[in-house]
Amino acid sequence: MSIRRWPAAERPREKLLQQGPTSLSDAELVAIFLRTGLPGKTAVDLARELLQRCGGLRRLLECRSDELCVIKGFGTAKYVQLRAALELGRRYLYSTMVKGSVLDSPCATRDYLRMHMKKYEHEVFACLFLDNRHRVISFDEMFNGTIDSASVHPREVVKRALQHNAAAVILAHNHPSGTAEPSQSDQLLTQRLRDALRLVDIRVLDHFVVGDSETISLAERGLM
Numbered sequence: 001m002s003i004r005r006w007p008a009a010e011r012p013r014e015k016l017l018q019q020g021p022t023s024l025s026d027a028e029l030v031a032i033f034l035r036t037g038l039p040g041k042t043a044v045d046l047a048r049e050l051l052q053r054c055g056g057l058r059r060l061l062e063c064r065s066d067e068l069c070v071i072k073g074f075g076t077a078k079y080v081q082l083r084a085a086l087e088l089g090r091r092y093l094y095s096t097m098v099k100g101s102v103l104d105s106p107c108a109t110r111d112y113l114r115m116h117m118k119k120y121e122h123e124v125f126a127c128l129f130l131d132n133r134h135r136v137i138s139f140d141e142m143f144n145g146t147i148d149s150a151s152v153h154p155r156e157v158v159k160r161a162l163q164h165n166a167a168a169v170i171l172a173h174n175h176p177s178g179t180a181e182p183s184q185s186d187q188l189l190t191q192r193l194r195d196a197l198r199l200v201d202i203r204v205l206d207h208f209v210v211g212d213s214e215t216i217s218l219a220e221r222g223l224m
Helices: 012-019 026-034 043-054 057-062 076-095 106-117 154-163 184-198
Strands: 124-130 136-144 168-174 203-210 215-217
Touching: 012 026, 026 043, 026 057, 026 076, 043 057, 076 106, 106 124, 106 168, 106 203, 106 215, 124 154, 136 154, 154 184, 168 184, 184 203
Parallel strands: 168 203
Antiparallel strands: 124 136, 124 168, 203 215
């Protein structure tokens, strides 16, 4: 049966307008994005099929074009729209932490770093530079590749912190392998950077490791 013949309260668009987006299931949200289904298959049916084939919403949103565009009903145009929607979400989250925003919530910091850094297939080391009131000055991606104590140069971090006139720094890097468990190398790197920045009176507040499903704080683990 066509969605148009469904009761108004059950149609995804009308349901969103009446009850808000949180009332919709993953399939209903994807159906709104798809707009149309296929002959004999509603947009909701197609959305459920996509979610089942991809293994859930997160996997669907992370799929490459060559994985999605072979699915009937999901072509290049929809893939481009999907990537654009994801980027809008990232930029919205980034806009909540623009220059001058106060970082008074570890949860907000964790969410921002996860959204911004989990997308990379290679390791990235970044710094959040803050003023003396913990307001964001800048978020800089500084090193790429295998992140260890040899590939991250403390003098470059100190130089950038001084350029920003930062009073504090939050360190972050991702683990593309998926696990966010801090390694011994991560702890040694944190100590090297703390020692280097301490010489110019700049504090390292935390070091976050971004994994596939979680983001771990070394400070909360008592590892710094």
